[in-house]
Amino acid sequence: MLLIHCPYCNETLPEVEFAYASEAHIARPTRPSETTDEDWAEFLFMRSNVKGPLYERWRHVHGCGRFFNAVRDTVTDKFLTTYKAGEPRPDLSSLTEGLK
Amino acid sequence: MTAPISSFMPGVLTASAAARVGFAHRCARFSLRARGDLAPLEAALGLSLPDRIGQRTSAGEREVLCLGPDEWVLHAPESDATAITAACAGVYADHPHSLVDISGREVSFVIDGPRGAELLTLGCARDLDTIAVGEGRRTLFDGATVILWRDADNNFRLDCWTSFATHLFHLLDTGVRELGAENH
Ligand SMILES: [Zn+2]
Numbered sequence: 001m002l003l004i005h006c007p008y009c010n011e012t013l014p015e016v017e018f019a020y021a022s023e024a025h026i027a028r029p030t031r032p033s034e035t036t037d038e039d040w041a042e043f044l045f046m047r048s049n050v051k052g053p054l055y056e057r058w059r060h061v062h063g064c065g066r067f068f069n070a071v072r073d074t075v076t077d078k079f080l081t082t083y084k085a086g087e088p089r090p091d092l093s094s095l096t097e098g099l100k
Numbered sequence: 101m102t103a104p105i106s107s108f109m110p111g112v113l114t115a116s117a118a119a120r121v122g123f124a125h126r127c128a129r130f131s132l133r134a135r136g137d138l139a140p141l142e143a144a145l146g147l148s149l150p151d152r153i154g155q156r157t158s159a160g161e162r163e164v165l166c167l168g169p170d171e172w173v174l175h176a177p178e179s180d181a182t183a184i185t186a187a188c189a190g191v192y193a194d195h196p197h198s199l200v201d202i203s204g205r206e207v208s209f210v211i212d213g214p215r216g217a218e219l220l221t222l223g224c225a226r227d228l229d230t231i232a233v234g235e236g237r238r239t240l241f242d243g244a245t246v247i248l249w250r251d252a253d254n255n256f257r258l259d260c261w262t263s264f265a266t267h268l269f270h271l272l273d274t275g276v277r278e279l280g281a282e283n284h
Pocket residue numbers: 006007008009010060063064065066
């Protein structure tokens with residue numbers, strides 16, 4: 001079982017307490033009525049689907065209830081970091097430095 | 101095998117040499133959500149709202165546990181419910197918050213006995229050593245969201261939704277008897 005660090009609880013806890021909530025840092029267009037169909041489809045459906053470190057949302061659903069962001073390597077399933085919702089995206093090179 | 105929730109009576113439900121599971125008396129339960137300046141709410145309730153997740157405070161028979169950055173659960177005697185509702189309503193206009201009576205939604209089991217903590221490992225993936233005596237946490241127990249209050253090393257209260265109660269009790273009962281059998 002994976003252990004995931006919740007930045008709100010500040011504890012590293014079993015995966016079963018958490019729910020995956022798709023890719024992070026995807027901003028909803030502020031004026032959907034003025035968005036083209038192509039841009040709206042892009043926003044709704046298109047994801048980066050990276051092989052490697054992915055910025056993604058998680059929710060500590062069976063704990064504090066909060067959504068937060070994580071960087072997880074989709075190949076190794078290793079969590080590089082987690083951080084609170086609303087915080088800037090951490091620089092990838094600083095996270096992967098120790099892994100090479 | 102599952103009994104209706106109405107068949108649980110306060111008192112010991114199952115026991116062995118290893119652990120006991122009891123059913124707690126009914127109490128008033130509230131979910132409180134609030135942000136910003138908490139002082140007016142604390143004054144209205146007559147207790148301080150802990151700001152670290154898992155921390156508890158109490159005043160008289162009112163007991164509060166911090167579940168999230170802006171979320172608390174409050175337990176009190178049933179006779180105190182109207183006073184709590186009125187006190188919070190009194191500060192609502194200036195300090196909007198959400199106070200929801202969840203008394204009918206949840207019940208509590210009381211777990212104790214020499215291997216009480218071990219009994220909980222049956223359904224709880226969390227390392228229970230991380231919950232200090234006098235603290236509590238919301239977590240997952242065999243698929244159901246529960247709130248654990250750790251009152252002593254081997255003494256816990258487990259709050260769960262009524263619809264999960266018979267399922268969780270069945271599992272706890274099996275564990276109580278299994279750990280008891282190991283003792284012989
Ligand atoms: Zn959390």
